Amino acid sequence: MNPDQRAPRLDLRAVSKTFGGTRVLHDVSLDIAPGEVHALVGQNGSGKSTLIKILAGFHEADPGASALVDGRPRSLGDPDDIHDAGVRFVHQDLGLVPALSVVDNLALGHGYARGMGGRINWRRQTAAAEAALRAIGYEVDVRALVEDLQPVERTAVAIARALQSAQGEMSVLVLDEPTATMPKAEVQRLFEIINTVRQQGVGILYVSHHLEEVFELADRVTVLVDGHRVATKRCSELDQRGLVDLMTGGVVDEARQRSTTVPGEPLLALRGVRGAEIVELDLQVLAGEVVGVAGITGSGREELCSLIFGAKPREGRVTVRGRELPALRPHTACALGMALVPANRLRDGIVSGLNVRENANLTTVRRLARHVRIRPRDDRRQAASISTKMSVKAPSLESPIESLSGGNQQKVVLGKWLQTDPHVLLLDEPTQGVDIKAKAEIHHLIDDVASKGVAVLVCSSDEAELERLCDRVLVLRHGRVVSEFNGAEVQTRRLVHTSLGLTS
Numbered sequence: 001m002n003p004d005q006r007a008p009r010l011d012l013r014a015v016s017k018t019f020g021g022t023r024v025l026h027d028v029s030l031d032i033a034p035g036e037v038h039a040l041v042g043q044n045g046s047g048k049s050t051l052i053k054i055l056a057g058f059h060e061a062d063p064g065a066s067a068l069v070d071g072r073p074r075s076l077g078d079p080d081d082i083h084d085a086g087v088r089f090v091h092q093d094l095g096l097v098p099a100l101s102v103v104d105n106l107a108l109g110h111g112y113a114r115g116m117g118g119r120i121n122w123r124r125q126t127a128a129a130e131a132a133l134r135a136i137g138y139e140v141d142v143r144a145l146v147e148d149l150q151p152v153e154r155t156a157v158a159i160a161r162a163l164q165s166a167q168g169e170m171s172v173l174v175l176d177e178p179t180a181t182m183p184k185a186e187v188q189r190l191f192e193i194i195n196t197v198r199q200q201g202v203g204i205l206y207v208s209h210h211l212e213e214v215f216e217l218a219d220r221v222t223v224l225v226d227g228h229r230v231a232t233k234r235c236s237e238l239d240q241r242g243l244v245d246l247m248t249g250g251v252v253d254e255a256r257q258r259s260t261t262v263p264g265e266p267l268l269a270l271r272g273v274r275g276a277e278i279v280e281l282d283l284q285v286l287a288g289e290v291v292g293v294a295g296i297t298g299s300g301r302e303e304l305c306s307l308i309f310g311a312k313p314r315e316g317r318v319t320v321r322g323r324e325l326p327a328l329r330p331h332t333a334c335a336l337g338m339a340l341v342p343a344n345r346l347r348d349g350i351v352s353g354l355n356v357r358e359n360a361n362l363t364t365v366r367r368l369a370r371h372v373r374i375r376p377r378d379d380r381r382q383a384a385s386i387s388t389k390m391s392v393k394a395p396s397l398e399s400p401i402e403s404l405s406g407g408n409q410q411k412v413v414l415g416k417w418l419q420t421d422p423h424v425l426l427l428d429e430p431t432q433g434v435d436i437k438a439k440a441e442i443h444h445l446i447d448d449v450a451s452k453g454v455a456v457l458v459c460s461s462d463e464a465e466l467e468r469l470c471d472r473v474l475v476l477r478h479g480r481v482v483s484e485f486n487g488a489e490v491q492t493r494r495l496v497h498t499s500l501g502l503t504s
């Protein structure tokens with residue numbers, strides 16, 4: 001129970017939720033003491049975001065649920081009442097309006113600064129937005145549209161928006177996977193902010209698939225399995241292994257299955273590549289090799305895959321299997337056997353409005369359409385095979401893609417590209433938002449793909465993932481390679497240090 005004698009800042013009781021006949025939350029209760037960081041963990045689809053969306057008033061709970069904030073009953077399902085109670089959110093899909101600027105998005109939560117006659121004072125508004133982002137360590141062009149920002153910058157905007165409340169106004173801060181695209185250095189900065197907020201007595205609900213973050217930050221942790229709360233424990237009573245066992249009921253096999261590379265021919269080669277952030281880059285990836293790229297936000301890591309694939313303008317030469325790939329020609333890239341799994345799942349990865357089957361089959365529509373019309377049986381069979389191979393958890397292949405949990409959407413995106421049998425596979429944050437068990441499965445799939453002679457380039461903010469996957473890792477700083485690590489030299493600590501420009 002609540003270790004603190006004061007009234008919990010948040011006391012959620014008996015929350016259940018049924019979507020179209022399927023119960024995804026079963027009688028879940030959870031409380032957060034003042035100044036406590038309470039972690040909420042569970043595999044993809046276990047119900048974490050649904051619980052949070054119910055608290056936010058985005059979904060209605062099944063009858064019987066209740067919420068108290070600072071001892072006072074609040075009406076679940078009423079976003080205004082929860083906001084008035086001082087509960088603030090950084091949602092997994094961030095809840096920003098992509099077509100509006102950063103300034104506008106920040107104002108949505110808070111209102112615009114007004115001058116004489118009630119007119120919006122844009123200069124003050126812009127300065128305030130810049131200051132809010134600088135306070136959490138990000139320099140962002142606040143006039144830019146949110147849809148044009150990098151994933152981590154978008155997270156920063158959502159965090160800045162949640163933090164805008166004056167001191168004393170915020171009772172609970174809810175963060176749903178805020179670090180999914182953050183390198184470790186930035187995670188540390190976020191933790192400093194969270195610790196400042198907690199010292200003000202705010203209760204914090206923190207969702208993450210990175211269990212080391214849970215142990216570093218949280219006082220207690222609640223574990224969901226298939227919508228059931230299976231445990232709430234003090235973090236000091238547990239170790240990582242114990243927590244994994246609670247979440248998965250078993251051991252996760254993280255061991256690498258691929259032997260070290262037998263170098264093949266170079267399938268991907270870059271010479272003098274330049275982009276918005278990348279100043280100069282030469283790089284080769286051989287058949288069967290997995291090459292990683294590390295770097296903090298702004299290092300060039302985030303744009304590299306899109307530059308190569310042709311989704312963003314670039315200069316310099318890119319060749320695929322010896323054939324030149326002109327800039328801005330994604331179709332040619334596909335034709336040459338290149339596939340890209342983009343980092344920005346919501347914008348580039350999934351097509352909302354289509355169901356799981358349609359999303360899974362998007363990349364091979366042509367191959368399926370052998371008989372002019374797509375045969376529904378082939379279509380279903382292929383989608384089913386992707387879904388099984390990737391262990392996608394979805395009510396059915398006909399479910400709308402938006403109804404899948406974040407991690408399961410990511411598996412569909414990855415699966416649809418893997419089935420194109422590429423020669424060169426570009427992976428940008430391949431396991432963002434994916435739970436540890438699915439992550440291990442995806443890592444095995446990447447091992448497999450490389451063993452078959454595919455050249456794989458992985459850009460990731462998760463340095464431990466690079467250590468697990470890569471034969472070789474390049475570290476970018478200020479748009480250039482500052483270090484290269486090979487084989488056993490590829491170690492998380494080294495990657496983090498070099499990314500930060502520290503000499504260890």
Ligand SMILES: Nc1ncnc2c1ncn2[C@@H]1O[C@H](COP(=O)(O)OP(=O)(O)OP(=O)(O)O)[C@@H](O)[C@H]1O
Pocket residue numbers: 019020024042043044045046047048049050051092393394395402403404405406407408433435
């Ligand atoms: N709008 C919806 N309609 C139907 N089913 C839904 C909807 N939203 C979520 N679900 C289902 O509810 C279950 C819980 O999903 P939820 O998004 O809460 O998982 P999660 O624990 O946040 O997972 P992740 O770690 O992948 O983000 C999933 O099976 C999901 O498919």
Ligand SMILES: [Mg+2]
Pocket residue numbers: 048049050092176405406
């Ligand atoms: Mg979620």
